[in-house]
Amino acid sequence: MYNNSDRRKFDPVKFDSSKSANSFEWPFRLNFYDKSPWYEVSLEDFERYALDRLRVLAEIESSFARNRSWEELKSVTTRQCKDHLPLNSSSASTVDTQTERRNDHLGHFVLRLAFCRSEDLRRRFVKAETALFRVRYESDDTKERELFLQSRDFKWTEVNSEEKLQYASELKGLGIQQTEEGVPTTERLYKVRWTQVPDLVNKRRVLLKDGWAYVPSKEQLSIVLRAFEANLENALDSTARSIMRMDGDTRLTEILNHMSRGFVAGVASEYSGPATGDEIRADMVDDLAKRHFPLCMRNLHECLMRDRHLKHFGRLQYGLFLKVLGLSIDEAIAFWRKSFSNLTDDKFNKEYKYNIRHSFGLEGKRANYPAKSCQQILLTDKPGPSDCHGCPYRHFAPDNLQTSLLATYSSQGLTSTDLAEVMRTVKEGHYHVACTRVFEITHAAAGVKKGDGIGEGESVTHPNQYAAKSIEIEKAQQGDAMVIE
């Protein structure tokens, strides 16, 4: 991180008199963090500014986990930043903007060291940092932002009016109104290589010609964010490589280890609930499914029973869920063997057993895979035309969802009058809220009320959490019953 060529002796005098003397050291509020720290840092500062930043990033992560809207995330983050990571625009005359910017810079680089160690940490760090950058970008003074953008080469060219005319009908088809009766409007359009805006390409929101993407000015932010992300990803990669060679400075490693752990805490992206201590056997699954599983797992279970087969991602989603629920490896193999009753032993052993053992960490890279959270189920590995996995609230047609809900849960007290409410939340895109409401309805007999969620008003974020709570409630009831006896 400390390049010799960059390393200049820190001059405390210059630094302290920041406002007057060195307004060029940190000309902008926004920063791509190209240059690693060249100033000397006390151990105290090293830890303090990193922890401050960590607080903000952790809040951003938890906003993602809670599925907060961008506006909500923005206001929460802005508030957090004010307390822990203030960063004022250059026009702010009463604040020491240079010190603020130096602390921001320092914190970022320390966290790079802490979060470059694993791919997962890198990915999450990049995501949170990019969100933080976006919050600041959107709240930046327009003029200062313009200057900042000019200070870097984003490799875009402005599209001239001739080209705008040439592609007029296609631009209109994208909702980018570029012409008025044959005359191009003045709205800017940028031309970049498509690899600079993968998210816009993915969503078909830009015009693509010969590998070039035509990006309207309202999407300009995408180019900037992507550049920020790519920059940071590369930097983390090389930091990861060089940190392997860093001689163990125990003062630093301790702080760094502590930090990367802190980031993990408080985010419920992985469920590792209380082990119930009860082993679950293969022949109990069918019964448990009917009483305790959320709709996604019920659906997979029914598909498996009906077709005697599940496709790859279905097996993965259901298999990991059952593992975390408490099915041991031997019971898991027994369960799948019994379920795939159309297969010969030979075919099962060759083609499926390995994958089951793999998911228990007994083959291949021997990773202990966690069960998929709702967020993962909603966002990754979207179901294809003949798949059964995914989140029914998200991936079923409304008609099928209603039929399925009634068929699945009417024995547990769900009636067609409840459907309207559930379907409304689904339509608004709050799939976890819909799922939580179904949990409340189907556990009403056990005293769960609307708004209780799966305990203390929390909503479902993990299918295992749903099932565990359902089992817990049933146990408590049985316990009560025994006391009464």
Place this chain on the structure above:
Amino acid sequence: MADSAETSPEVMLQFYRMLYPFKSIFTWLNQEHAPKDLFTNREFAFTLKEDVYLRYNCFSNAEELKKQVCALNPTRFEIGPMYSSRPSERKLARSVKSGKLFTPLKRELVFDIDMTDYDGVRTCCTSAGICKRCWAFIANAVRVLDSALRTQFGYHQLLWVYSGRRGIHLWVSDDEAMGLTDELRRAVVGALTVIEGGKEMAKKVNVRGMGTKSHPGDLPPSLWHARDEGSRMWYPLLDDQECFLSEDGWRTLLKLVPDKKIVETLEKRWEKQPGIESSKKWNELKAEVKGTGARNLAALEDIILQYTYPRLDAEVSKHRNHLLKAPFCVHPKTGRVCVPVDPNRVENFDPNAVPTVMQLLQELDKAGEGANWEHTSLKPYVDMLDRHIVGILDDVRRRERARVVLQHDLNW
């Protein structure tokens, strides 16, 4: 399941010894005549009899590859990415604190289209079966993807390869495509994926932007060509596949019509007359829709897309380290060779006319001593690959020249 005599080990060994175009495959992967890391750091995986799977093999040149293939005599072999170091030395690269990691760096952008994904819309065959009639779906997929990758993404080094049974593969060898990260590959797949949603989602095409009450969102321009191709094949397809003849078929169709009144009218009519053929049903639907506004018209477009748009096996394309069967391998069940396909004449391609390994060996016998693939019906296919390679090499040379010029300018 026993393999046919067509692909017995003896036959396969003869095929690898006498017919398989190792030299061409090498140059295609290496993109140059002298071996470099694009070939030497490349992973090869072999599938042997008894389902033994050998991964992380690598070779210094075409001869070495041929030697090993003949020694192992695999039922097929697959090609993976070029790694940051030789796959055979991966453990060393991973363990040494040299900062030299073992990661996939470059790989052709690949696509896999398989007929089984069309089971919901084709009526002629199911699962593994394929006939000339199903091929219409594949032909359309080739036309649509080929055009999208060329005109939208600007890629030109496209090699289409018949997968030996019921599908087709595409390998894109352009420099930019080779270097795409997994994330960028995901973006390409996202842009090219139109059919989405699982079994329980009736309407699988949801690609329009936000619309208004009376006006649906516009179809993104990147799909205009696919829509036009789909419309062009629509009536022949209906006559051929009769997608809406059965009750299941037409009920599925009506689920995709948003206008409840139209659905009711047609439902009543079609329940009474079960035998109306698909194209007539479509015309009746069109007649009902006429004059009822843009929303219903858009639904018709979406239906055409749902039945005709290419169905990609997305997982294959998303990761650089995914392995894909090498061209010119033999499909163990059919004995057919995985030959290149000319996208401009894809509709004339007949999967059942592709030479089998047995047939090729007989031709070879007839040609007499010293014969090779040039004397068999494999020749036009190897020639096709060789022509494709010339294009790739030209590209490489052009890039090299540009680099030298740039350097010269800088030095100056």
